[in-house]
Each structure stands twice: as structure tokens, then as C-alpha cells.
Amino acid sequence: MSRDCTDYRDIFLNDRPMMDARAPIEFAHGAFPGVVNLPLMNDREREQVGTCYKQHGQQAAIALGERLVSAEVREQRIQGWVEFARAHPDGYLYCFRGGLRSQIVQQWIKEEGGIDYPRVGGGYKAMRTFLLETIDHAVAECDMVLLGGMTGTGKTELLVQLSNGLDLEGHANHRGSSFGKRATGQPTNIDFENRLAVDVLKKRVGGIQQFVLEDESRVVGSCALPLPLYRGMQVAPMVWLEDSLEQRVERILQDYVINLHAEFVAVHGEQGFALYAERLIASLNNIQRRLGGERHQRMFLQMEEALVEQARSGSVEQFRDWISVLLREYYDPMYAFQREKKGGRIEFAGERGAVLEYLRERVNQRV
Structure with missing residues (x-):
């Protein structure tokens, strides 16, 4: 399996293509220049799975997610991810913290498309922190x-x-x-x-x-x-x-x-x-x-x-x-x-x- 990338400096300096697996509502709230939103779950699915996770834990949330996404919808989403991975072999995928959602997307790209596509370690949150620190350092230095x-x-x-x-x-x-x-x-x-x-x-x-x-x-x-x-x-x-x-x-x-x-x-x-x-x-x-x-x-x-x-x-x-x-x-x-x-x-x-x-x-x- 592809290793995570945590070289955020390289990602932004070279405008690496990135696939954002967060829900549309998260993407609309804030994203990075040039990034494409190809979510694992839509807003409604994310809300239901999030509630289930809080009440019943991770395994129950994963099971609910699989039930919510029909075979046809899942196939369409996987196709979008695989097409992105093939079109951008030098790119990455990420979710909010580099956790379960991006792991699932990565796994399905591998299973269905045969591609080891790398994730961004720490996800959106880590990259966002890096960019805010970039401004802070510039002001100080x-x-x-x-x-x-x-x-x-x-x-x-x-x-x-x-x-x-x-x-x-x-x-x-x-x-x-x-x-x-x-x-x-x-x-x-x-x-x-x-x-x-x-x-x-x-x-x-x-x-x-x-x-x-x-x-x-x-x-x-x-x-x-x-x-x-x-x-x-x-x-x-x-x-x-x-x-x-x-x-x-x-x-x-x-x-x-x-x-x-x-x-x-x-x-x-x-x-x-x-x-x-x-x-x-x-x-x-x-x-x-x-x-x-x-x-x-x-x-x-x-x-x-x-x-x-x-x-x-x-x-x-x-x-x-x-x-x-x-x-x-x-x-x-x-x-x-x-x-x-x-x-x-x-x-x-x-x-x-x-x-x-x-x-x-x-x-x-x-x-």
C-alpha cells in the first residue's frame, strides 16, 4: 500500500493534484486551490454515519455507511476516484484528518482500479495548520x-x-x-x-x-x-x-x-x-x-x-x-x-x- 505523504511544502509549492474525499459541505466551507471534491459520502450520509459513530462506535458506523451507499452509487464514486488517480499519477487524496474516509477511498481505488494511490498524512487539518503557520512565520521573519x-x-x-x-x-x-x-x-x-x-x-x-x-x-x-x-x-x-x-x-x-x-x-x-x-x-x-x-x-x-x-x-x-x-x-x-x-x-x-x-x-x- 502506498505510504502517506506529509511533505506539505512540496504539495503546495508544486501544485500537486489533490482529491478531497470530504463531504461537499466541508469542502464548501474551505479547501485548497485547484483541489477536486470527490466525496466518499454526501452531506446526508455523512450526518447519519457521524451520529451512528457517536452513539454506537466505528464498526457500526462503517456498516451503516455500506448500507446507505447502493452498489450503483458506490460504483460511480469509485469510477470517479480511479479516473482521477489515472489522470493525476503525481497526486494525492485526503479526508479531514487522514483517517478512515481516505483509507476506505484508497482501499477501493486499489481493489477496483489496481492503483496504489497515496494519501496525505494528517489530511486537510494538517495541511491547513501548515499554511497558517506559513503566514505566522513570514510575519515573524x-x-x-x-x-x-x-x-x-x-x-x-x-x-x-x-x-x-x-x-x-x-x-x-x-x-x-x-x-x-x-x-x-x-x-x-x-x-x-x-x-x-x-x-x-x-x-x-x-x-x-x-x-x-x-x-x-x-x-x-x-x-x-x-x-x-x-x-x-x-x-x-x-x-x-x-x-x-x-x-x-x-x-x-x-x-x-x-x-x-x-x-x-x-x-x-x-x-x-x-x-x-x-x-x-x-x-x-x-x-x-x-x-x-x-x-x-x-x-x-x-x-x-x-x-x-x-x-x-x-x-x-x-x-x-x-x-x-x-x-x-x-x-x-x-x-x-x-x-x-x-x-x-x-x-x-x-x-x-x-x-x-x-x-x-x-x-x-x-x-
Whole structure:
């Protein structure tokens, strides 16, 4: 029988194919990038077997599991596992703790497909612990620099040009502001942490010992940053990215209007425009209390007129009106306050080219 693999570092560094034998509800709660869910039991079967295990022990639970899964269903599941094993000879299978479920799957693959397919020792739980420790070690052992700046300065655009950039918003699939929701949903918090940890692991193995991250709050949309990372960010030095209001308006127009509209149409087809318009209005309404009644109403009417014109002619020209108000009267005062509050940590400020050059040189100067 194939030996268990406990080299979690190799698994994630080389994107080893993995088959997750946990129930769908467990998989949906959190999984690893690129993993395929081929469960031993569905959610209902797992619930019944789990209850039986608690009340009557392991043997009774195994017997119940065999009774619940018909010969036809069992054959279909085994076929799926064998096909995966044949297609991915360098892969692994796992369950929650590397216990009974993955043992059964492994045994049936051997009996029906003649394949000694290896399991991950310790299962999902051990790999998840490894990834969380990867983030903890990076916070303790590496330098961090935060990239700050007013809304619309293009911090993410700059970040992804850096070999040592960690794109928190990319991993969270969110642009990090009140208008930051995308047409596609966010990952679960566990998935977000796992993606981030794999990114950190690969970068550290590549020799990176200093990371640049955007100055974020504890949550990016619905995804919360790992607490050790967030705490480390609160004392890290900062670099401040500057740009003109005109350029920032254009960038917001591109990201939050043109690109968002295209995303919704790509995902939802004919319903895309209506859903995109709903999303924009909902985002504005979410900050109504902070805007104040009069300003919210003024911006709402500007947005509504812009949406009507976009639907009629495709033009996005009118969006610049409410975007300018949003930046000047809402975001800029908040960010100006933040800059003053964090001023002692800002070691460099400048426009895109100067900031990019400074951050690249900073990595080379690290001792």
C-alpha cells in the first residue's frame, strides 16, 4: 500500500493534484486551490454515519455507511476516484484528518482500479495548520512595507508589478472599498487564507524576505486578514502613492464602471446591465448614513442619470460627475486623516514611477 505523504511544502509549492474525499459541505466551507471534491459520502450520509459513530462506535458506523451507499452509487464514486488517480499519477487524496474516509477511498481505488494511490498524512487539518503557520512565520521573519494612497491612485496596479507584492485584494476577489464588490463572489475566509499562504510560501522559496502589501483594514470585503498579519501591518513602514484627481477619476471610472459592467455582462449575459446597475446603487446606499441625506440624494440622482445614459447610448461620460464628488467629499477627507495619523510611518511619498523605483531599490538595500 502506498505510504502517506506529509511533505506539505512540496504539495503546495508544486501544485500537486489533490482529491478531497470530504463531504461537499466541508469542502464548501474551505479547501485548497485547484483541489477536486470527490466525496466518499454526501452531506446526508455523512450526518447519519457521524451520529451512528457517536452513539454506537466505528464498526457500526462503517456498516451503516455500506448500507446507505447502493452498489450503483458506490460504483460511480469509485469510477470517479480511479479516473482521477489515472489522470493525476503525481497526486494525492485526503479526508479531514487522514483517517478512515481516505483509507476506505484508497482501499477501493486499489481493489477496483489496481492503483496504489497515496494519501496525505494528517489530511486537510494538517495541511491547513501548515499554511497558517506559513503566514505566522513570514510575519515573524520577514520585513513588511505598506503601500498607501488616496482612492484611485492605482495601488493594486503598482503592487502586481512588484515581484515581492502580496495582492490581498486579488486573493479576496474584492477591490477593498465600499464599491469594491465584483460580479463574481468572494472566496470563503478559509479559502482566502489558504490562497494567501500558498502565495507567501512560493515567494519565500523564491528568495523573497520583504513583502509589499496594500494598506488595508482588517477585512477586505467579507474576507478577514489573519490576525498576526494584520497586527504586523499596524507597525510596518509605509510608502504613499500620489496621483492627480483627474487621473484618479479616470481610474475609478475604468475599474468601478467600465470593468464592472463588463464583468456582469460576462457572468450574467442579458441580465448583466440590470444587475450591474443594482450593484452600483446598492454600493452607494451602503454609505448613505456616512454621506448624509442631502449629499447621498445628490449623488444618487447623478448616478441614476449616468446609468440611464449608459443604457441608452453606451456612454459613460456622466459617471465622472458623481465619481468626482465621491472622491473629493467622501474618500479624500478620510484618507487625509489616515495619512496624518500614520505620518510617522511614511518613509517615502511620490507618484507611480518614483514609488515603483523606491520599492524596488528598497528590496536590494535589505541586509
